Amino acid sequence: MLDVPLNEAVTLADLTRDPYPIYKRMRAETPVVRMAQTGRILVTRAEHTKWIKENPEIFSSDDPTTPMKPAFQAHTLMRKDGAEHRAERMAMQPAFSPKVIRSDWAALYARIAEDYVSRLPRGETVDLFTDLCAPVAARILAHMLGLEEATDAEMIRWSQALIDGAGNFGYDPKLFEVSDAANAEMNALFERIIPRHQSEPNNSAFSVMLNARNPIPLSQMYANVKIAIGGGINEPRDALATIVYGLLTNPDQFEEVKKQELWDDAFEEGVRWVAPIQVSGRRVTQDVEIGDVAVAKDERVLTIQASANRDESIYGGTGEAFDVFREKHPHQAFGSGPHHCAGAQVARRTLGQIMLPLLFDRFPNMTLSDPSAVIWSGFGFRGPLNLPVTLR
């Protein structure tokens, strides 16, 4: 058994800029390693990250020391285990089920996507990221959660405030002021629309929770809706931008995908290649071995699904490349175990089956003239920060 090796060289700034060469080396040399700058243990091999997430008794999500609680003004389901976690999650899950998506949302999503795509100016260069990816994700989510009254701009701002707060490991009070203000606005809206959901119930998450036979406490309904706002905008937005980038920088694949309409495959490959949520944290509840490394109770491990998704033991030597036509293997972009993404089917359908086909039906010859102008960033969450494409 080995002690956890220490890496004093790698910084969060390095990982935010370009984590992939660093993870590749870690997978080969130190798959379980402590990062001196944060004290946390990084786990980079697919086999280990999956095992950690599927064993919540040993690797708990319940961690009162993360800034998630002040940011959301609640202990949310993402940070709970066991029966309590399940009760809160299942209260909301029906709104995200494939059947409800088909029966209630598919037509609406198609209309929303159509509407936003048709506003894009043909022949011009636009930033797809701000002009399409973010607002469409926001509008769709507003409907699915039952918050039609919220504007795109509000949804986007709240989401960012929650995420910045939840990632506020430096406990900067200014960031919590921003998330507190967003919480106040969200709470006011939720309160205002309760009567509507009581008199006209629908299949939105808020409605389903409010009208359940055994409702969970109102405070947890609020927390759930906020988790979905925090998790339901940036990830689809980043995923869409990543997939479009992957296709436009690989013209051969792009042509073949269009010809065969392989949008679902393009979606899966995009989120595998650059996982929108790259890292998840777990608290170690007992002394345990990860591979041949001894990890003590009360340590915090960071499972790096971004790295797992390129692991040589699954993808051979080709994992670093975007390749829609690679042999199919399960990836971990949606996590695994009890906290497996509640919105995975929603994301697949809205992006793979509605957004991508529609976008490229309208602009089949879209180009990205200068890929080097696209800036990638992020350690916890990752994606392009801009996507200047010319619409044709």
Add this chain to the structure above:
Amino acid sequence: MTKITFVQPDGASQTVEAREGDSIMQTALAYSIDGIFAECGGAMMCATCHCYIDDDRTGEASETELDMLDCAEDEVRPSSRLSCQIKVTEALDGLVVHLPVPEE
């Protein structure tokens, strides 16, 4: 020795030898059976291990399993089960598991 037969919607079937203590879902993954994805790894959180089993030996789905089955992609029938919730034992020798029709 426990043999389990997986039947695809088109009737194609494959009989495999299951390891005692594995779940049906794990057995399916071990033999790369089409139609079982098991994205949550058996935590009863994804319903992508949905199958149909018409056989008393596997008992009844729990309340929690039924709730999750409501979120399955495909048609839910009285014989619907989450394959991650059924453990392989010798008593299940000869079990037949039908995979759902992928819906598009």
